[in-house]
Amino acid sequence: MDSIALLLGGFEHALTLWNLLYCLIGVSIGMFVGVLPGLGPVAGTALLIPLTFGMEPTSAIIMLSGIFYGSMYGGTITSVLINTPGESASVITCIDGYQMAKQGRAGTALGVSAIGSFIGGVTAILGLTFLGPPLAEFALKFGPPEYFSLLLLGLIMLVGLMGKSVIRGLIAACFGLMLSLIGMDPVSGAIRFTFGQMELLEGLDFVVVAMGLFGISEILLNAEKHMKMEKPSTIQGLLPERHEWKPTLSAIGRGTGLGFLIGLIPGANSVIASILSYSLEKKVAKDPSRFGKGAIEGVAGPETANNAHSGAAMIPLFTLGIPSSPTVAVILGAFIMHGLTPGPALFQNNPDFVWGVIASMFVGNLILLIFNLPLARVWAKIAMVPYEILFPLILILSVVGVYSINSSLWDVGMMILFGGIGYLMKKLDLPIAATVLTFVLGAQIESTLLQSLATSQNGLLIFFERPISGVLLTLGCVILVFSLISGIKKRRSTLINDFEL
Amino acid sequence: MKKLIATLTVIFTLVAAGCSQNEIQSNGNQTAAGDQGSQANTDYPTKPIEIIVPYAPGGGTDTASRILSTAVSKHLPNGQSVVVVNKAGGAATIGMTEVFKAKPDGYKIGMTTTGATSIQPHYGKAPYTHDSFQAVIRVLSVPQVLVVRADAPWKTFEEWLEYVKANPDKFTYGTAGAGHTAHIAMEALNAAANIKTKHVPFDGAGPAVTALVGGHVEGAVVQVQEAKAQIDAGKIRALINVGSSKVEAYKDVPLAKEKGYDVQVDVYTGLLAPKDTPKEIVTILHDAFKKAMEDPSVIEQFRKLGVDPSYAGPEDFQKDITDSFNRNGEIMKKIGLIK
Numbered sequence: 001m002d003s004i005a006l007l008l009g010g011f012e013h014a015l016t017l018w019n020l021l022y023c024l025i026g027v028s029i030g031m032f033v034g035v036l037p038g039l040g041p042v043a044g045t046a047l048l049i050p051l052t053f054g055m056e057p058t059s060a061i062i063m064l065s066g067i068f069y070g071s072m073y074g075g076t077i078t079s080v081l082i083n084t085p086g087e088s089a090s091v092i093t094c095i096d097g098y099q100m101a102k103q104g105r106a107g108t109a110l111g112v113s114a115i116g117s118f119i120g121g122v123t124a125i126l127g128l129t130f131l132g133p134p135l136a137e138f139a140l141k142f143g144p145p146e147y148f149s150l151l152l153l154g155l156i157m158l159v160g161l162m163g164k165s166v167i168r169g170l171i172a173a174c175f176g177l178m179l180s181l182i183g184m185d186p187v188s189g190a191i192r193f194t195f196g197q198m199e200l201l202e203g204l205d206f207v208v209v210a211m212g213l214f215g216i217s218e219i220l221l222n223a224e225k226h227m228k229m230e231k232p233s234t235i236q237g238l239l240p241e242r243h244e245w246k247p248t249l250s251a252i253g254r255g256t257g258l259g260f261l262i263g264l265i266p267g268a269n270s271v272i273a274s275i276l277s278y279s280l281e282k283k284v285a286k287d288p289s290r291f292g293k294g295a296i297e298g299v300a301g302p303e304t305a306n307n308a309h310s311g312a313a314m315i316p317l318f319t320l321g322i323p324s325s326p327t328v329a330v331i332l333g334a335f336i337m338h339g340l341t342p343g344p345a346l347f348q349n350n351p352d353f354v355w356g357v358i359a360s361m362f363v364g365n366l367i368l369l370i371f372n373l374p375l376a377r378v379w380a381k382i383a384m385v386p387y388e389i390l391f392p393l394i395l396i397l398s399v400v401g402v403y404s405i406n407s408s409l410w411d412v413g414m415m416i417l418f419g420g421i422g423y424l425m426k427k428l429d430l431p432i433a434a435t436v437l438t439f440v441l442g443a444q445i446e447s448t449l450l451q452s453l454a455t456s457q458n459g460l461l462i463f464f465e466r467p468i469s470g471v472l473l474t475l476g477c478v479i480l481v482f483s484l485i486s487g488i489k490k491r492r493s494t495l496i497n498d499f500e501l
Numbered sequence: 502m503k504k505l506i507a508t509l510t511v512i513f514t515l516v517a518a519g520c521s522q523n524e525i526q527s528n529g530n531q532t533a534a535g536d537q538g539s540q541a542n543t544d545y546p547t548k549p550i551e552i553i554v555p556y557a558p559g560g561g562t563d564t565a566s567r568i569l570s571t572a573v574s575k576h577l578p579n580g581q582s583v584v585v586v587n588k589a590g591g592a593a594t595i596g597m598t599e600v601f602k603a604k605p606d607g608y609k610i611g612m613t614t615t616g617a618t619s620i621q622p623h624y625g626k627a628p629y630t631h632d633s634f635q636a637v638i639r640v641l642s643v644p645q646v647l648v649v650r651a652d653a654p655w656k657t658f659e660e661w662l663e664y665v666k667a668n669p670d671k672f673t674y675g676t677a678g679a680g681h682t683a684h685i686a687m688e689a690l691n692a693a694a695n696i697k698t699k700h701v702p703f704d705g706a707g708p709a710v711t712a713l714v715g716g717h718v719e720g721a722v723v724q725v726q727e728a729k730a731q732i733d734a735g736k737i738r739a740l741i742n743v744g745s746s747k748v749e750a751y752k753d754v755p756l757a758k759e760k761g762y763d764v765q766v767d768v769y770t771g772l773l774a775p776k777d778t779p780k781e782i783v784t785i786l787h788d789a790f791k792k793a794m795e796d797p798s799v800i801e802q803f804r805k806l807g808v809d810p811s812y813a814g815p816e817d818f819q820k821d822i823t824d825s826f827n828r829n830g831e832i833m834k835k836i837g838l839i840k
Binding site: 046047142144188191196198321322323337341408 | 557558563564567568571586587588589590591592594595598624626627673678679680699700701702703704705707710711712714715716717718726729730731733734736802805806807838
């Protein structure tokens with residue numbers, strides 16, 4: 001009950017005119033940052049930190065965290081409309097979201113994401129309010145072996161998403177893993193596959209690879225069709241049809257739970273939350289064949305999960321002072337710049353600040369919902385712009401966006417190269433999402449494996465000696481065995497009917 | 502939609518107002534600083550100066566550069582502005598290569614660190630080496646500390662040493678990455694004290710400290726400011742300082758050299774200009790940044806980051822870079838990072 005009283009006190013701070021304005025500015029910038037390809041939430045928050053030096057700490061953190069969760073809303077928009085994820089958490093939304101847009105249901109896809117994001121975000125903040133500290137202590141039990149098992153589980157789930165041909169899926173997944181090997185070996189420091197190029201020393205950049213494989217290849221593919229695409233005639237409503245409400249809401253519920261749990265774990269990124277949510281939705285759906293053809297659950301679940309993730313990611317920061325993602329690490333930096341030490345003492349020493357910021361997150365999520373529902377209709381109109389005009393624009397935006405990451409033409413060249421590769425992959429029916437997702441997870445899998453082995457006294461046994469990691473791996477094996485059995489039984493009939501990523 | 506337009510207008514007006522204010526200020530300074538410029542025999546700087554930061558926005562080097570770049574304008578002739586440009590990638594070699602190749606006119610300078618100029622050249626991939634630049638000024642020199650959990654059984658460095666001597670290859674320590682200054686510092690201590698510890702590289706200092714708090718590694722070697730939040734919260738404590746100097750905030754943490762082990766691995770941060778930059782320009786830059794470093798508000802902001810400014814002039818800074826380059830090379834050879 002204490003928490004409620006404190007939270008109400010927090011609203012007193014969050015609802016002052018200035019703090020409301022900062023919250024508004026924060027979430028708006030976050031949304032724009034999410035929409036713009038290339039400029040991610042990390043750079044967005046980092047660039048604004050110097051602006052906050054003169055502000056009250058509460059206002060500063062209200063604004064910066066607004067950018068963080070606001071960007072999660074924005075990232076969806078480009079995934080749905082132009083099949084190009086604005087940030088990594090939205091990769092999976094491309095699969096069904098873009099299909100929905102092609103059917104003229106872009107408004108519904110965006111509307112459902114906004115509602116799901118709101119529910120996921122608010123639930124996660126409620127979690128922060130009432131359950132924060134004990135949950136955060138538990139999450140600390142995740143060390144390198146546990147991450148490794150979790151990531152491996154994510155990879156196994158991915159095999160389940162392969163689409164028409166498992167072989168093609170595996171080729172795409174292995175290609176992604178190979179890409180993730182480029183650059184300096186995280187443990188020995190040996191330099192691999194860089195062909196003497198300094199630019200490759202730290203490996204390929206996610207944004208460059210994803211925008212090339214998804215975005216540029218889409219433009220190339222459509223250019224081939226003489227710019228005559230089946231154009232959606234009208235934008236249908238923002239809300240799902242009546243019979244879709246029930247599955248949508250349960251997908252949002254599951255996404256919230258999953259995203260929240262994964263957000264608690266420091267270091268587990270939001271990509272894992274959205275992959276797991278997508279495959280969970282596909283597993284529980286009555287008719288999994290709809291997935292990949294514009295299934296509304298395939299948008300609602302993952303989008304909810306990544307917002308619940310970003311809310312829950314604030315729990316370890318507030319209660320333990322531990323950043324769970326790069327953006328949160330930047331916000332931690334801002335805490336310190338303003339003379340606040342995150343951790344258990346924060347709740348006792350600066351209650352006004354803590355509860356003010358928490359309350360502002362409720363307000364911010366509400367602002368985003370109000371923004372996004374009517375705006376979804378505006379955004380969705382983009383899908384109606386003739387392709388002759390839209391594609392050059394997307395191309396220019398992508399080039400500028402990629403250039404802006406490191407002010408480097410090399411990145412632009414790489415993006416175009418990956419655009420070519422993506423085009424070939426689409427021609428050959430290789431699932432691109434499998435490549436991008438294994439690329440994101442690959443580097444982490446490698447370093448957590450090597451970290452675990454470095455801390456282990458018994459070699460590989462460490463993964464089974466530790467309870468959490470053991471359970472995760474067993475779960476992975478069970479899923480794998482079940483998939484194999486069902487595969488043999490149905491003689492791949494399900495797989496053939498399956499969707500394509 | 503109307504709402505959106507309204508918000509946008511508000512934001513743009515705010516930005517515009519902020520910009521015009523700066524303009525007025527710089528105009529004011531221009532007249533005031535007019536005669537200063539004529540003394541220096543050069544009209545430098547006539548346009549904004551670019552500082553290349555070879556790391557992504559938000560990191561320690563970036564933050565320090567941004568703090569300085571806002572404060573330095575008023576100490577430059579003409580009140581010229583200084584812009585921070587992030588050129589991350591290639592373990593900081595890409596950004597420094599750009600400085601290396603820049604025209605030596607003082608308009609493009611770089612904020613280097615130990616990693617960029619005293620470690621990376623050893624791998625032979627960078628086109629420059631430790632003495633390919635004109636040193637301008639050192640702004641920070643941060644020592645690194647070995648931290649352990651607050652509930653670890655070792656209260657002092659001696660107790661810890663006794664434990665690792667009795668249990669070789671058991672004690673695991675996390676760092677921000679292989680070949681990172683922290684890794685080199687700990688290996689130097691290993692060699693000096695004749696002990697064996699196990700290195701666990703993480704992707705940055707943050708994850709290493711998190712793993713320590715979670716009890717997945719037994720220790721971590723990080724820069725003081727990276728451990729500050731958790732030390733202040735009482736989750737971890739520092740056993741020994743493997744750098745060359747103490748920090749104000751943690752005065753009671755002993756130095757390795759006080760305990761009789763010759764380990765002094767600091768992480769420096771400072772400005773470099775391209776090699777043949779004229780002496781007058783280097784002097785103008787050096788004087789302006791020196792004054793900015795003495796600015797109480799800058800010191801205050803650095804303190805909040807957990808670091809103290811640590812000044813060194815061009816000659817001393819170059820000597821620091823060279824010494825660090827040589828020492829790191831020896832250790833890297835010893836632990837097999839390079840041949």
